Amino acid sequence: MYTFLETCVRWTEIPAWVAFYGSVLLLLPLSIFKRLRNFTGHAIMSLTLLMGLHLWFLGAAATVSAWGTFWLIVGILMLGVGPLFIGMLALAIHYGAYADAGLLLLSFVVVVGLRFVGAWIATLAPER
Numbered sequence: 001m002y003t004f005l006e007t008c009v010r011w012t013e014i015p016a017w018v019a020f021y022g023s024v025l026l027l028l029p030l031s032i033f034k035r036l037r038n039f040t041g042h043a044i045m046s047l048t049l050l051m052g053l054h055l056w057f058l059g060a061a062a063t064v065s066a067w068g069t070f071w072l073i074v075g076i077l078m079l080g081v082g083p084l085f086i087g088m089l090a091l092a093i094h095y096g097a098y099a100d101a102g103l104l105l106l107s108f109v110v111v112v113g114l115r116f117v118g119a120w121i122a123t124l125a126p127e128r
Contacts, residue, residue, distance in 0.1 A: 001069050006071055009054070016054035020046035031121045039095040041122025048115040055107055059087030062104075066090035086110060 027040045027047075060083040063072045067090050075082030084104065092101040 001012055002064045005057055005087050009061055012050070012054040012057055016051045018111075019050045020114075023047050023118075028117075034124075036128050037121050037124035039119045041110060041120070041125065044121065045115055045116030048118065051107075051111045051114075055077065055104065056081070056084055059084030059104060060095070062087035066094035073128045105109050
């Protein structure tokens with residue numbers, strides 16, 4: 001199970017970074033133009049799904065490597081987002097990697113923040 005999750009992390013890493021930089025460096029500045037706000041807002045919200053998927057795989061891999069598949073299933077039963085938070089706990093408690101757990105939390109806050117910003121930008125789009 002861990003090797004599958006590790007492969008998924010590697011496959012989603014570069015697309016997640018491209019999505020992040022594309023959102024911040026390309027789509028946010030394009031939101032200045034009123035006619036593009038609907039497109040940029042929805043594009044940012046769509047790209048956050050890819051970033052969130054990568055974070056989910058990171059948390060699931062940390063959970064399985066530290067505490068096993070049972071805790072991954074427990075996390076999935078927590079409305080699907082549990083492996084991320086259990087992975088943070090596993091990094092902090094089992095490995096003592098508090099910085100890595102903090103980075104996972106910070107990444108989660110950034111992804112959720114970008115999603116809300118994208119929704120807000122989409123609501124600022126002019127009516128046609």
